[in-house]
Structure formats: C-alpha cells, structure tokens
Amino acid sequence: MEFEDxxxxxxxxxxxxxxxxxxxxxxxxDLVQEALLKLGDSWARVRDKDNPEAYVRTVMARQHISWWxxxxxxxxxxxxxxxxxxxxxxxxxxxxxxxxxxxxQRAVLVLRYYEDLSDGEIxxxxxxxxxxxxxxxxxxLATLRVRRAVYERGEA
Amino acid sequence: xxxxxxxxxxLRQLAEAAPEIDLLAGVRExxxxxxxxxxxxxxxxxxxxxxxxxxxxxxxxxxxxxxxxDAAATASAVEEPRAxxxxxxxxxxxxEVWPQAVFTMPAxxxxxxxxxxxxxxxxxxxxxxxxxxxxxxxxxxVYDTVTRKARVVTRMPSTPxxxxxxxxxxxxxxxxxxxxxxxxxxxxxxxREIWTVPLSGGEPRLLVTLTGERARIATIALAGExxxxxxxxxxxxxxxxxxxxxxxxxxxxxxAWPWAGDLxxxxxxxxxxxxxxxxxxxxxIRRIAAAPGAEGLRCGVTWCSGRQRHAGLVxxxxxxxxxxxxxxxxxxxxxxxxxxxVRGRGEVYDTATGVSARVDxxxxxxxxxxxxxxxxxxxWGTTRSxxxxxxxxxxxxxxxxxQ
Numbered sequence: 001m002e003f004e005d006x007x008x009x010x011x012x013x014x015x016x017x018x019x020x021x022x023x024x025x026x027x028x029x030d031l032v033q034e035a036l037l038k039l040g041d042s043w044a045r046v047r048d049k050d051n052p053e054a055y056v057r058t059v060m061a062r063q064h065i066s067w068w069x070x071x072x073x074x075x076x077x078x079x080x081x082x083x084x085x086x087x088x089x090x091x092x093x094x095x096x097x098x099x100x101x102x103x104x105q106r107a108v109l110v111l112r113y114y115e116d117l118s119d120g121e122i123x124x125x126x127x128x129x130x131x132x133x134x135x136x137x138x139x140x141l142a143t144l145r146v147r148r149a150v151y152e153r154g155e156a
Numbered sequence: 157x158x159x160x161x162x163x164x165x166x167l168r169q170l171a172e173a174a175p176e177i178d179l180l181a182g183v184r185e186x187x188x189x190x191x192x193x194x195x196x197x198x199x200x201x202x203x204x205x206x207x208x209x210x211x212x213x214x215x216x217x218x219x220x221x222x223x224x225x226d227a228a229a230t231a232s233a234v235e236e237p238r239a240x241x242x243x244x245x246x247x248x249x250x251x252e253v254w255p256q257a258v259f260t261m262p263a264x265x266x267x268x269x270x271x272x273x274x275x276x277x278x279x280x281x282x283x284x285x286x287x288x289x290x291x292x293x294x295x296x297x298v299y300d301t302v303t304r305k306a307r308v309v310t311r312m313p314s315t316p317x318x319x320x321x322x323x324x325x326x327x328x329x330x331x332x333x334x335x336x337x338x339x340x341x342x343x344x345x346x347x348r349e350i351w352t353v354p355l356s357g358g359e360p361r362l363l364v365t366l367t368g369e370r371a372r373i374a375t376i377a378l379a380g381e382x383x384x385x386x387x388x389x390x391x392x393x394x395x396x397x398x399x400x401x402x403x404x405x406x407x408x409x410x411x412a413w414p415w416a417g418d419l420x421x422x423x424x425x426x427x428x429x430x431x432x433x434x435x436x437x438x439x440x441i442r443r444i445a446a447a448p449g450a451e452g453l454r455c456g457v458t459w460c461s462g463r464q465r466h467a468g469l470v471x472x473x474x475x476x477x478x479x480x481x482x483x484x485x486x487x488x489x490x491x492x493x494x495x496x497x498v499r500g501r502g503e504v505y506d507t508a509t510g511v512s513a514r515v516d517x518x519x520x521x522x523x524x525x526x527x528x529x530x531x532x533x534x535x536w537g538t539t540r541s542x543x544x545x546x547x548x549x550x551x552x553x554x555x556x557x558x559q
Contacts (some may be wrong), residue, residue: 003178011179019174020167027465029175033182037190040183050382113164143320144163 003043006052007036014056020110021064023099035059060126063110065103065126097144105140108133166469247503247514250550254513257554260538263547266306269294273535274326275527276553282533283309283328285526293323296333298355301551309333309334310353313360318347327528329378329413331355332396334363336376346371350383352396364394364401374420375528377413385438386410388420391436409432411491412529415457429453429462433473445475456495456530458531459507470498470507481505493530497552504534504550508558518543 005030011032018028035056038069039046046052098106119137123130170341201467251258261282264270276282280301285293296309314321318339326335333409334352341347348371353360366373372387382393386409408416409469414437417430430453434444444460446453446471447469453462455473462469468481481500492498498505502522515522517536525531532552537544 007180012174012176015179016171016174017176020171023170025173025175029177029182030178036179036183037186040187046341107161110167114167141160141163142289155190 001047001052003040006039010053010056014053014060016058016066017110017114018060019112021060021107023106031060031064032056034063057115061107061125062127063108101140101143104128105136106142108136109140112137161334167318170193190309193519211530228388234484244446247512249256249516250504250513251360253511254550256556257552258548258550260548261299261301263293264308265539271297271299271547271551273523273525273533273547274531275328275525275529276532276551277328277330279551279554280550281525282549283326283333283355285323294324296353296533301554309355309357310360313351314350315339315347315362317341323498325526325528326353327376327378328465329380333375334378334383336373348373350376350385350394352378352383363396363398375410376408377528378414379413380436384410384413386416391416404436405434407496408436409438410528411456414438416456417491419454420509427451430460430532433457442473445473447471447478454491455494459492459498461492461498464554467501469496470505477507491554492530499524499534504552506555513550515550 007088014032014035018031022028034043038059039056043052046055062125079105098109101109104135107126109130111117111125112119117125120134126133128136129144158509173423183284197287234524242371248525257279262271265284265286267288269288270289272285274285277298281295282301283298284297284306286297288294293312295311297306298309299306312323316366318341320338320340322338324336324338326333328334329529332352332354337349337351337528339347339349345367348364348366350366350373351360352363357476368395370387372389372447373385374387376383376385381396383396384391384404386392390406391404391408391410393404403415408418409420414435416434416436416446418432419428419430428506429444431444431446433444433455434440442457444453444455446460446462447464449464450469450471451463451467453460453471459477460469460471460473462471469478470481471478490499492507496506496508498507502515502517503512504515515534515536518540519537520535522534523536525533534549534550534552534553538546538548
C-alpha cells in the first residue's frame with residue numbers, strides 16, 4: 001500500500017480516535033496530521049516491518065500526553081455531540097469529567113475502552129509499567145463513577 | 157461491569173462527532189512548512205556562528221545586571237514595522253530575538269522534586285511549584301535569574317480528610333500568592349479551598365472552603381486587599397483579612413485582574429468568540445469587534461487572538477490590526493499574555509513589534525506556566541531526554557517594552 005492510500009482509507013478512523021483522545025476537533029486534526037507527518041518519514045520501514053496503523057496510533061497517544069502534560073489549564077473541549085447516548089444520560093457531565101481527567105488517565109481509558117487494548121499493550125504504547133496503567137485506569141474510573149453518582153442524585 | 161460497557165459505548169458515540177478534514181492536504185502543507193523551517197534554521201545558524209561572541213556577551217551582561225538592554229528588540233522593531241502581517245514574518249530563534257528573557261535553570265529542587273514553573277513575578281523572578289510526584293505540589297519556590305538560586309516560599313499544606321487532593325491554580329500579584337485546591341470528602345462531594353501566603357514566605361492561611369454550588373471555582377486572582385475568583389456564573393471577592401465573600405459581577409470570568417471577559421472555560425466555548433472585556437474595578441466595558449469569520453477569539457485589554465479559516469488570527473479589541481498567522485502559529489484558546497504576546501505551538505508572536513520568536517526545542521515536549529492569569533513562562537528541556545536535568549525558560553515578563 002502507498003502512504004496516500006493509507007491516509008485515505010484509515011484517515012477517518014484516525015480522526016475519530018484523535019477526537020476521543022483530545023476531546024476537540026481542532027486538536028484531533030492537529031494530532032493526526034503531526035503523526036502522519038512522522039509516519040510519512042518512515043513509511044518504507046514501517047510498511048515493510050510494522051503495522052502502520054498501530055504505529056500511528058502509538059505516536060498519537062504519546063504525542064497527546066507530551067503536548068498536554070504541562071498544559072492542564074488551556075485545553076478546552078468541544079460541545080458534547082448532540083443526539084447521542086450522552087443526551088439520554090446526565091452526561092454533558094461525563095464529557096466534562098473526561099475533559100477534566102489528567103491526559104494520561106484519559107489516554108489509558110481510551111486505549112482500554114475505545115481501542116480494546118489489554119493493560120500490557122497499553123503499557124507498551126504509552127511506555128509506562130503495567131502497574132501504572134492499572135492505577136491510572138482505577139483512578140480515572142473512580143472519578144467517572146463518583147461524579148456521575150453525585151449528578152444523578154442531584155437530578156432525582 | 158455495566159459502567160465499563162457504558163463508558164465504551166459513550167466513547168464510541170463521542171467518536172462519531174469527529175471532524176472530517178482533508179488529511180493528505182494537511183500533511184503536505186505541514187511537510188512543506190517543515191522543509192522551509194529547516195532551511196531557515198540553517199541560514200540562522202550561519203549568522204549566529206559569525207556573530208556568536210557578541211551574542212553571548214550581550215546575554216551574559218543582561219542577566220548579570222538585570223538591566224534593560226534591548227538591542228535585539230529595538231533592532232527587530234526597526235526591521236519589522238508595527239502590525240506587520242505575521243504571515244510575512246518568519247520566526248527567528250528566541251535566543252536571538254529576546255536574549256534577555258531566556259535562561260537555564262535546574263529542573264529539580266534541593267529535595268529532587270520536579271519543578272513546574274507557574275509564572276514570571278518580574279523580569280528576574282519566576283514562581284515555581286515543586287512536585288514530589290506527578291501533579292502533586294510539595295512546595296512553592298521563587299527562582300531568581302540573577303543569583304541563579306531558588307528560595308522556598310512555603311511548603312504546601314493539605315487538609316486531612318480530603319481525598320484526591322490537588323493544588324490547582326495559583327496566582328500572584330508580586331506581594332502574595334493565592335491558590336485553590338481540589339478535593340473530595342469521603343462521600344464524594346466536591347470541596348474547594350482558597351489559600352494565601354506572602355511571597356516573602358510564611359505560613360499559608362486557609363481563606364475559605366467552598367462546597368456545593370459554590371465549589372465550581374474556575375479561576376482566581378489577587379486584587380490588593382482581596383482575593384477574587386470566578387465560577388461558572390459570577391465573580392466573587394473576599395478580603396484577605398477574612399470575612400464573607402461578596403458577589404462582584406454576574407456572568408463574567410476573570411482573565412487577569414482587574415480585567416474579565418464573558419467566556420467561561422469548558423465544553424462548548426472553544427470556538428466561541430469573546431464579546432467584551434470588562435474592568436471589574438471601574439466598570440469600564442470594551443466591546444470586541446470580531447474579524448469576519450473569527451473563531452475562538454480571546455482578548456485582553458487591547459489585543460485578541462483566535463482562528464480564522466483554520467489559520468491563526470490576531471486583531472485589536474476595536475477590530476483594527478487584523479493579521480493572519482501561518483498555521484503553525486494557530487494559538488490555543490488562550491488569552492494573550494500581558495495583553496501583548498500570542499503563543500502558538502513552539503512560537504510566540506509579539507503584537508507590539510510584529511516579531512515572532514521560535515523555540516528550538518531539542519526534546520519532544522514543551523510546557524507553559526500554570527498560573528491563573530495567562531502565564532509569562534514557556535519552558536522546555538535542555539536535552540532530548542524526557543527527564544532533563546535543566547530547563548530552558550522563556551519569561552515574557554523580561555522582554556523589554558516596545559519602543
């Protein structure tokens with residue numbers, strides 16, 4: 001496959017992944033394009049030896065965390081999508097809570113529940129230990145649950 | 157588990173709202189820009205090699221005296237006339253544009269805790285948080301670029317009985333520091349605290365504990381004898397001496413005291429344009445005349461930055477001085493720093509001179525300060541390592557006033 005074909009066929013899926021990672025259309029576009037630029041540089045090697053899509057997704061997850069690691073205050077998110085599951089539930093709140101999670105916790109959740117990776121695979125993608133993956137996921141899940149429960153009580 | 161299934165489903169549905177863009181065109185454009193940038197970097201390196209000695213002396217002299225020698229900025233102002241279109245102004249390395257504003261400092265304190273710069277207090281002092289573990293502040297310190305030493309302002313207190321306790325955002329007015337904390341009670345309810353300490357040092361004081369609806373604090377500022385904060389709905393004020401908070405304004409959000417705007421941080425505001433800047437002391441209101449097609453406009457008293465047709469945009473509050481950025485300069489949804497500088501990824505644009513400075517960063521990350529008001533600090537590692545021993549720091553408070 002040529003690089004251009006790869007971008008054409010896999011681009012939309014990569015944008016969706018970037019959107020779930022960053023929570024913003026603007027940042028998702030930025031993240032995907034930067035990762036594709038990197039992929040283009042090593043296309044011949046990656047195409048022959050590795051899986052280009054896994055490569056791009058790994059670059060995106062790492063890049064996302066490093067870009068935003070020290071920038072917790074500036075990163076704003078888009079409006080929650082309309083007409084979705086989120087409307088039926090009290091979860092502009094879920095969207096808000098996801099946005100408020102530290103980047104690494106959010107990335108762990110996305111890799112686990114959106115990408116369906118095992119904790120071992122997540123550890124490899126993010127370059128952290130399996131124990132850290134578990135503790136980050138635990139904290140993120142705790143945050144999501146606690147806040148949602150509080151919100152529902154308020155609604156009742 | 158239901159929760160995990162629900163989360164997985166929710167994430168999939170979020171994904172459906174992803175943007176559709178021409179990725180191939182975007183990647184091509186980025187590659188073209190990178191090639192050009194590399195060519196420029198080579199040219200600039202050649203110039204520096206020739207002028208190397210004098211550059212070093214100038215920088216050393218400035219830092220040693222803390223004086224206001226601004227040969228670089230003056231020369232730039234002459235070369236690049238005021239309000240020049242940024243698109244016509246290739247960025248030059250920050251060491252060359254503002255040598256007096258860049259310095260190197262240790263990345264860790266005496267205890268081995270990692271520094272996270274907050275903001276510049278003056279041209280020669282930087283407020284720092286020192287963190288024994290990720291995003292947990294252990295101490296506040298001030299680094300002095302003249303003596304090249306840090307001093308401890310205070311050890312960070314914490315409140316027993318609160319979980320998920322995080323020192324969130326700090327602010328300083330040059331005399332005191334104030335910050336707010338996140339925490340949760342055992343039942344999961346939100347608690348926010350506001351603390352203050354003199355910059356000269358001492359014991360921090362807990363000013364107020366906010367719970368329930370009052371806990372939705374978003375940002376904080378110091379205003380003379382008061383601390384001021386905004387939540388999702390209003391701006392509040394509380395005497396530093398203690399007492400009850402009073403409401404200062406409805407529907408406004410503090411940017412940097414005494415100025416506030418009408419946009420809250422949070423979902424749905426990323427693309428919205430700010431419509432006014434309000435002086436909370438005098439009540440003066442400045443309406444913002446947005447450029448056609450502007451998105452995500454964020455304004456201080458004079459200058460705004462935003463996006464227009466997917467490129468960056470600067471303009472004055474009154475609508476004059478509109479100029480397009482190269483895409484690399486597309487700013488985040490952040491207010492101009494000191495009502496003057498606009499930050500893009502790896503670049504800073506100076507509205508006062510029309511000059512862009514570029515950060516040539518050897519590593520893969522760079523950070524901005526985490527103060528409540530737009531931080532004057534950008535920093536990055538001196539080496540490729542993800543855990544550098546030293547930071548290279550740009551303090552925009554040390555850039556001389558434009559001529």
